[in-house]
Amino acid sequence: MILKLLSKKSFLVLLACIVLCSCANKQKTEHGLEFRAPAYPLITIDPYTSAWSTSDQLFDSPVKHWTGRNFSLIGAMRVDGQIYRFLGKEEIPLKPVVASAKYEPWKGKYINKKPKQGWEKQNFNDKSWNTGNAAYGTAHFGETSTVWDSPEIWVRRKFTMDEINNNYDYYLIYSHDDDLVLYLNGTEIVNTGNRAKSNVTTKIDKQLLNLNGENVIAAHCTDRGGLAYLDFGIYTESNQKPVFENCAVQNSVKITATQTKYNFTCGPVDLNVEFVSPLLMDDLNLLSRPVNYINYKVNANDGQSHKVEVYFDATPEWAVNDLSQEVEVAKGTSGKVSFAKAGTTEQPILKKQGDDLRIDWGYFYLAGSKPQNIAIGDFHNAKKSFTDNGNVAAEKEHIQTVMTKQMPALIYTNQFESVGTKSESGYVMVAYDDIESIQYFGENLKAWWTEGGNVTFDQILKSANNDYQSVMDRCDCFDEQIYNEALKAGGENYARICMLAYRQAISAHKLVKDTEGNTLFLSKENFSNGSIGTVDVTYPSAPLFLKYNTELLKGMLNPIFYYSESGKWTKPFAAHDVGTYPKANGQTYGGDMPVEECGNMLILTAAIASADQNAEYIKEHWEVLTQWVKYLQEKGLDPENQLCTDDFAGHFAHNTNLSVKAIMGIASYGKMAEMLGEKELSEQYINEAKGMAAEWVEMATDGDHFKLTFDQPGTWSQKYNLVWDKILNLGIFPEEVSQKEISYYLKMQNKYGLPLDSRRTYTKSDWIVWTATLAKDNETFEQFIDPLYDYVIHTQDRVPMSDWYETTDANQVAFQARSVVGGYFIKMLEE
Structure with a gap:
């Protein structure tokens, strides 16, 4: 009788509660699938706050935004005075030698009609070309100073170098929209084909550079429609060296729908680290809540007791589109939560639009439940202090700087005086308050979680902290459910690609309400x-x-x-x-x-x-x-x-x-x-x-x-x-x-899947699964899925899963994180 009175929605909520209680009452088991992913989801909140590991071992590369830009996030553990880095990599920002327009204006020669042969060589006479300040591109886009509105542009930039340090590498950093061919002293070093990217870094052969003589970078860029852009410069390594050089031993990495789970050995202590994105679709308030968790658990593996200190830090890279933007970093508290936050001083809310962009308004948060220590300080000095002492002194309460001049860090530490066979644990919260999320037909809209502006970010941090254990239980329960459903529907390899796809698919969206609700x-x-x-x-x-x-x-x-x-x-x-x-x-x-x-x-x-x-x-x-x-x-x-x-x-x-x-x-x-x-x-x-x-x-x-x-x-x-x-x-x-x-189709498949059609050998992974679903039985379905899974685990492109790739060699054609x-x-x- 009661069920008859319930609406369908109410019944589903009740059913979810019953399932949750059942799941919570079971002893927790570690769910997860161990397989090699093109990139591993770590922090997945929305299209702007989206961070991934692009290496098989979590400490082998810096954490990246899905666009490929560094979102520095570093984790280390100190065991009896010995440092073990387990998360991220210290990548000191390169310093400009021949700066791009993002750092300072530069003059070049340019022309919009095809030049004479040899235009890319050092001795070419470019006196008849126009002179203009970089960057070149669509008006009001990026750092454009010289408007480029023709189909093509040719640019020559001359410079001299007083010295070349043989101990350091040199890099070209370039941005282009669309096709770019670039030469250094007459040698082609970049040829992108039909692509548009921002701040691409490529190593330069130092033998191509002339010391105490003239050098020329010559570039040809084609605009295929939409925005146009061209900028480039040469950079070299900083003389600052990494502090956390010693790494943990990674034993495993597992992926579930909402979590990525790592297991490490740090000498006599084992460490488990979980990155949790509670994107549960039966709870839109939770799904919209811009808070992810990093769980850690430590225990001795030798039967002895050990002093253990845990360290995490992040940089304001999470809150800028470009390192040249001025940022401020500050500390604060919200109830039982301590935090450090970072954002630009400009706060250009909803000013920029485009593809290869990161958010540069609102505030990034690194937070922990008291009494864990939150500090802000210098990127290098904080690590040195932790290495020496196991903690970080409260250096400052507020920092205002440009990251190309000084790299600040938001720091979390926790100390365990005696870790034995009984585990000790904690968690860090990574969050982002974007203030305004979407402009919708002229109206600025806040995120769903604000309930029309009635919920503050302080309240969200408190709720995320108070709800921690129930959220973990619900994520574990859902991960088990979705895996079992995918396994039943399409087999083990199908379940694996679904688990990897889950967070990517949801976090490529933003959830808001319009003014009518x-x-x-x-x-x-x-x-x-x-x-x-x-x-x-x-x-x-x-x-x-x-x-x-x-x-x-x-x-x-x-x-x-x-x-x-x-x-x-x-x-x-x-x-x-x-x-x-x-x-x-x-x-x-x-x-x-x-x-x-x-x-x-x-x-x-x-x-x-x-x-x-x-x-x-x-x-x-x-x-x-x-x-x-x-x-x-x-x-x-x-x-x-x-x-x-x-x-x-x-x-x-x-x-x-x-x-x-x-x-x-x-x-x-x-x-x-x-x-x-x-x-x-x-x-x-x-x-x-x-x-x-x-x-x-x-x-x-x-x-x-x-x-x-x-x-x-x-x-x-x-x-x-x-x-x-x-x-x-x-x-x-x-x-x-x-x-x-x-x-x-079964006759037309290549090693890594079924081509899209007879014109080319590339494919779309989503369409392969749709096509495979036409099969009458699971055995035939899996004949299409297995090559797709092989692409996922073998592609050399370390980006959030691309849906457009070559079926012959598993190489990405374009698209990622969609x-x-x-x-x-x-x-x-x-x-």
């Missing part, structure tokens, strides 16, 4: 173009959120619905995006994807309604859904020359997979009409979709498979959009269509 879960299109709320990123990301909380998927669709329903977007099809992160003020992408985005929105709305088992969300948006389905009726069967979600491959017409999406969109509309009680309308659209599917089969058939485009025999492509016919039980295409494709890996969970929707 509607959920907005806005993605950043990481290392693609930086768009916010991209529909064709939402589409592949959706399965994770369909599985665990449709409210978050609604939050991904809501901005696109609002954009059209408000009249701000006036085209008859769905928009591609709502801006460039973190500014969601309207589409900024240069091209439309009409069939793609209409199909995406219709399919996902139907999937939400199916998961919720009610039509409430459909009712809210029926008018614009009807507009979009009519567009697909007219344009969807044989699409015109346009982009699809695989837009990096370029425009093309008669796309058979895009046609499948249109047909699925129309069928989804029919399913939604049925849920609204519109039986006649439902039959009309379902029958139309079936008729289009029959035409599709006739037009696309190419012997033992189906074509890439209707007009190109001898081609093929992954028809991953067919998966919704199975997931939503639409019954539009004959089953033999998907099974014919599956049989053909939310689309949430698509891996589609196999779990079969239930």
